[in-house]
Amino acid sequence: xxxxxxxxxxxxxxxQSVTISCTxxxxxxxxxxxxxxxxxxxxxxxxLMIYEVSKRxxxxxxxxxxxxxxxxxxxxVSGLQAEDEADYYCSSYAGSNNFVFGTGTKVTVL
Amino acid sequence: QVQLVxxxxxxxxxxxxxxxxxxxxxxxxxxYYMHWVRQAPGQGLEWMGIINPSGGSTSYAQKFQGRxxxxxxxxxxxxxxxxxxxxxxxxxVYYCARSYSPMRLDWYFDLWGRGTLVTVSS
Numbered sequence: 001x002x003x004x005x006x007x008x009x010x011x012x013x014x015x016q017s018v019t020i021s022c023t024x025x026x027x028x029x030x031x032x033x034x035x036x037x038x039x040x041x042x043x044x045x046x047x048l049m050i051y052e053v054s055k056r057x058x059x060x061x062x063x064x065x066x067x068x069x070x071x072x073x074x075x076x077v078s079g080l081q082a083e084d085e086a087d088y089y090c091s092s093y094a095g096s097n098n099f100v101f102g103t104g105t106k107v108t109v110l
Numbered sequence: 111q112v113q114l115v116x117x118x119x120x121x122x123x124x125x126x127x128x129x130x131x132x133x134x135x136x137x138x139x140x141x142y143y144m145h146w147v148r149q150a151p152g153q154g155l156e157w158m159g160i161i162n163p164s165g166g167s168t169s170y171a172q173k174f175q176g177r178x179x180x181x182x183x184x185x186x187x188x189x190x191x192x193x194x195x196x197x198x199x200x201x202x203v204y205y206c207a208r209s210y211s212p213m214r215l216d217w218y219f220d221l222w223g224r225g226t227l228v229t230v231s232s
Binding site: 003034036038040045046048052057091093097098100101102103104 | 145147154155156157160169171172173205207210216217218219220222223224225
């Protein structure tokens with residue numbers, strides 16, 4: 001199972017928006033609505049930010065939103081804040097009890 | 111409180127095995143599937159497999175088939191991940207991560223352990 005493809009980096013100024021793409025195939029992202037996104041700060045465990053494509057767990061700010069079109073999912077962070085600077089990973093169920101993460105995107109707040 | 115506490119760092123020689131533990135507390139252990147995820151230094155996340163703490167059934171990523179074994183001990187609310195035939199490329203932080211929904215196999219993880227660093231070096 002190949003990793004989902006994400007851009008290595010993305011950036012924006014405070015208050016701006018940044019969108020991260022996550023490209024898979026019809027066997028993973030395109031085939032299921034089990035797409036999720038994780039935020040990871042250096043030296044910390046990942047934190048669930050979005051699940052089932054666009055749902056937010058309790059406590060996650062509504063500045064974070066998710067969507068999907070075909071084989072590509074996206075995470076948008078609106079109103080960027082300094083604490084949003086982190087690595088972000090998408091993930092997807094890939095059928096037959098298989099699962100795959102994305103390659104990861106480093107978000108920099110300028 | 112609700113948490114997953116993992117065992118401490120390990121240093122192993124190539125060819126050896128390692129067994130990492132993950133002790134759950136603050137919730138009903140058998141109600142949530144548990145996953146294992148690893149992250150090599152400076153690299154991305156990699157899913158290894160899943161265990162149902164209730165019945166003990168498992169499913170492993172193809173890459174680790176034959177080398178990984180996940181087990182659980184319901185008496186201590188602990189899951190284990192054992193990886194054998196270690197090589198340098200297995201040097202990574204190993205995380206346990208709980209499935210989001212109780213009594214349901216889902217594919218997102220809302221509770222993570224702090225990770226266990228396994229270093230494979232001769």
